[in-house]
Amino acid sequence: ETVALFYGKNATKYACRVIPSIVNRIFDKSMKIAAEEKRKEEEKQEKIRKAAEEKEAKRREEEELAAKARAEQQQEDDVVHDPIYVTIAGREVDISETDIDPEYLQALPEDVREEV
Known part of the structure:
Protein backbone atom coordinates (compact mmCIF):
# COMPACT_ATOMS: atom_id res chain seq x y z
CA GLU A 1 0.00 0.00 0.00
CA THR A 2 2.75 2.42 0.94
CA VAL A 3 4.64 1.74 -2.29
CA ALA A 4 1.48 2.35 -4.30
CA LEU A 5 0.95 5.68 -2.50
CA PHE A 6 4.44 7.00 -3.27
CA TYR A 7 5.29 5.39 -6.62
CA GLY A 8 1.97 4.48 -8.20
CA LYS A 9 0.12 1.25 -8.79
CA ASN A 10 2.67 -0.23 -11.20
CA ALA A 11 5.67 0.20 -8.85
CA THR A 12 5.40 -3.33 -7.45
CA LYS A 13 5.23 -4.75 -10.96
CA TYR A 14 8.38 -2.85 -12.01
CA ALA A 15 10.19 -3.89 -8.85
CA CYS A 16 9.42 -7.54 -9.55
CA ARG A 17 11.04 -7.16 -12.98
CA VAL A 18 14.09 -5.21 -11.82
CA ILE A 19 15.06 -7.18 -8.71
CA PRO A 20 15.87 -10.49 -10.49
CA SER A 21 18.17 -8.74 -12.98
CA ILE A 22 20.00 -6.99 -10.13
CA VAL A 23 20.36 -10.25 -8.22
CA ASN A 24 21.62 -12.05 -11.34
CA ARG A 25 24.28 -9.37 -11.91
CA ILE A 26 25.67 -9.44 -8.36
CA PHE A 27 25.28 -13.17 -7.64
CA ASP A 28 28.46 -14.37 -9.42
CA LYS A 29 30.58 -11.59 -7.94
CA SER A 30 29.16 -12.29 -4.50
CA MET A 31 29.94 -16.00 -4.82
CA LYS A 32 33.54 -15.23 -5.86
CA ILE A 33 33.97 -12.85 -2.93
CA ALA A 34 32.47 -15.38 -0.51
CA ALA A 35 34.74 -18.14 -1.86
CA GLU A 36 37.79 -15.87 -1.52
CA GLU A 37 36.88 -14.97 2.07
CA LYS A 38 36.37 -18.65 2.89
CA ARG A 39 39.76 -19.53 1.37
CA LYS A 40 41.47 -16.76 3.36
CA GLU A 41 39.79 -17.92 6.57
CA GLU A 42 40.89 -21.51 5.92
CA GLU A 43 44.48 -20.34 5.30
CA LYS A 44 44.38 -18.35 8.51
CA GLN A 45 43.08 -21.36 10.47
CA GLU A 46 45.77 -23.55 8.86
CA LYS A 47 48.50 -21.10 9.93
CA ILE A 48 47.11 -21.03 13.46
CA ARG A 49 46.98 -24.83 13.54
CA LYS A 50 50.57 -25.15 12.27
CA ALA A 51 51.80 -22.60 14.81
CA ALA A 52 50.04 -24.51 17.60
CA GLU A 53 51.57 -27.80 16.40
CA GLU A 54 55.05 -26.27 16.26
CA LYS A 55 54.59 -24.79 19.71
CA GLU A 56 53.42 -28.16 21.07
CA ALA A 57 56.36 -29.96 19.41
CA LYS A 58 58.79 -27.43 20.89
CA ARG A 59 57.18 -27.80 24.33
CA ARG A 60 57.46 -31.61 24.12
CA GLU A 61 61.09 -31.36 23.05
CA GLU A 62 61.87 -29.02 25.96
CA GLU A 63 60.11 -31.40 28.36
CA GLU A 64 62.15 -34.32 27.02
CA LEU A 65 65.38 -32.36 27.42
CA ALA A 66 64.37 -31.34 30.94
CA ALA A 67 63.51 -34.95 31.77
CA LYS A 68 66.90 -36.10 30.46
CA ALA A 69 68.63 -33.40 32.48
CA ARG A 70 66.71 -34.42 35.60
CA ALA A 71 67.60 -38.07 34.97
CA GLU A 72 71.27 -37.19 34.58
CA GLN A 73 71.14 -35.05 37.71
CA GLN A 74 69.45 -37.89 39.57
CA GLN A 75 72.16 -40.29 38.44
CA GLU A 76 74.81 -37.85 39.63
Whole structure:
Protein backbone atom coordinates (compact mmCIF):
# COMPACT_ATOMS: atom_id res chain seq x y z
CA GLU A 1 0.00 0.00 0.00
CA THR A 2 2.75 2.42 0.94
CA VAL A 3 4.64 1.74 -2.29
CA ALA A 4 1.48 2.35 -4.30
CA LEU A 5 0.95 5.68 -2.50
CA PHE A 6 4.44 7.00 -3.27
CA TYR A 7 5.29 5.39 -6.62
CA GLY A 8 1.97 4.48 -8.20
CA LYS A 9 0.12 1.25 -8.79
CA ASN A 10 2.67 -0.23 -11.20
CA ALA A 11 5.67 0.20 -8.85
CA THR A 12 5.40 -3.33 -7.45
CA LYS A 13 5.23 -4.75 -10.96
CA TYR A 14 8.38 -2.85 -12.01
CA ALA A 15 10.19 -3.89 -8.85
CA CYS A 16 9.42 -7.54 -9.55
CA ARG A 17 11.04 -7.16 -12.98
CA VAL A 18 14.09 -5.21 -11.82
CA ILE A 19 15.06 -7.18 -8.71
CA PRO A 20 15.87 -10.49 -10.49
CA SER A 21 18.17 -8.74 -12.98
CA ILE A 22 20.00 -6.99 -10.13
CA VAL A 23 20.36 -10.25 -8.22
CA ASN A 24 21.62 -12.05 -11.34
CA ARG A 25 24.28 -9.37 -11.91
CA ILE A 26 25.67 -9.44 -8.36
CA PHE A 27 25.28 -13.17 -7.64
CA ASP A 28 28.46 -14.37 -9.42
CA LYS A 29 30.58 -11.59 -7.94
CA SER A 30 29.16 -12.29 -4.50
CA MET A 31 29.94 -16.00 -4.82
CA LYS A 32 33.54 -15.23 -5.86
CA ILE A 33 33.97 -12.85 -2.93
CA ALA A 34 32.47 -15.38 -0.51
CA ALA A 35 34.74 -18.14 -1.86
CA GLU A 36 37.79 -15.87 -1.52
CA GLU A 37 36.88 -14.97 2.07
CA LYS A 38 36.37 -18.65 2.89
CA ARG A 39 39.76 -19.53 1.37
CA LYS A 40 41.47 -16.76 3.36
CA GLU A 41 39.79 -17.92 6.57
CA GLU A 42 40.89 -21.51 5.92
CA GLU A 43 44.48 -20.34 5.30
CA LYS A 44 44.38 -18.35 8.51
CA GLN A 45 43.08 -21.36 10.47
CA GLU A 46 45.77 -23.55 8.86
CA LYS A 47 48.50 -21.10 9.93
CA ILE A 48 47.11 -21.03 13.46
CA ARG A 49 46.98 -24.83 13.54
CA LYS A 50 50.57 -25.15 12.27
CA ALA A 51 51.80 -22.60 14.81
CA ALA A 52 50.04 -24.51 17.60
CA GLU A 53 51.57 -27.80 16.40
CA GLU A 54 55.05 -26.27 16.26
CA LYS A 55 54.59 -24.79 19.71
CA GLU A 56 53.42 -28.16 21.07
CA ALA A 57 56.36 -29.96 19.41
CA LYS A 58 58.79 -27.43 20.89
CA ARG A 59 57.18 -27.80 24.33
CA ARG A 60 57.46 -31.61 24.12
CA GLU A 61 61.09 -31.36 23.05
CA GLU A 62 61.87 -29.02 25.96
CA GLU A 63 60.11 -31.40 28.36
CA GLU A 64 62.15 -34.32 27.02
CA LEU A 65 65.38 -32.36 27.42
CA ALA A 66 64.37 -31.34 30.94
CA ALA A 67 63.51 -34.95 31.77
CA LYS A 68 66.90 -36.10 30.46
CA ALA A 69 68.63 -33.40 32.48
CA ARG A 70 66.71 -34.42 35.60
CA ALA A 71 67.60 -38.07 34.97
CA GLU A 72 71.27 -37.19 34.58
CA GLN A 73 71.14 -35.05 37.71
CA GLN A 74 69.45 -37.89 39.57
CA GLN A 75 72.16 -40.29 38.44
CA GLU A 76 74.81 -37.85 39.63
CA ASP A 77 72.99 -37.48 42.93
CA ASP A 78 72.71 -41.24 43.28
CA VAL A 79 76.49 -41.56 43.37
CA VAL A 80 77.32 -42.93 46.78
CA HIS A 81 79.13 -40.38 48.87
CA ASP A 82 81.66 -41.69 51.33
CA PRO A 83 80.47 -40.74 54.77
CA ILE A 84 82.44 -37.92 56.35
CA TYR A 85 82.08 -37.82 60.11
CA VAL A 86 82.84 -34.81 62.27
CA THR A 87 82.53 -34.63 66.04
CA ILE A 88 80.05 -31.94 67.08
CA ALA A 89 79.11 -31.63 70.75
CA GLY A 90 80.49 -35.10 71.45
CA ARG A 91 78.47 -36.79 68.68
CA GLU A 92 79.62 -38.13 65.33
CA VAL A 93 77.70 -36.33 62.53
CA ASP A 94 77.78 -37.30 58.83
CA ILE A 95 78.37 -34.17 56.72
CA SER A 96 79.01 -35.90 53.38
CA GLU A 97 75.97 -34.40 51.60
CA THR A 98 76.28 -30.88 53.04
CA ASP A 99 79.28 -29.80 50.92
CA ILE A 100 80.97 -28.41 54.02
CA ASP A 101 84.70 -28.89 54.23
CA PRO A 102 85.45 -31.15 57.23
CA GLU A 103 88.79 -29.43 57.85
CA TYR A 104 86.96 -26.11 58.07
CA LEU A 105 84.58 -27.55 60.68
CA GLN A 106 87.42 -29.06 62.67
CA ALA A 107 89.21 -25.69 62.72
CA LEU A 108 86.16 -23.93 64.20
CA PRO A 109 85.73 -23.67 67.97
CA GLU A 110 83.28 -26.18 69.47
CA ASP A 111 80.48 -23.66 70.17
CA VAL A 112 80.62 -22.21 66.62
CA ARG A 113 80.78 -25.71 65.12
CA GLU A 114 77.41 -26.54 66.66
CA GLU A 115 75.80 -23.51 65.01
CA VAL A 116 77.18 -24.35 61.57
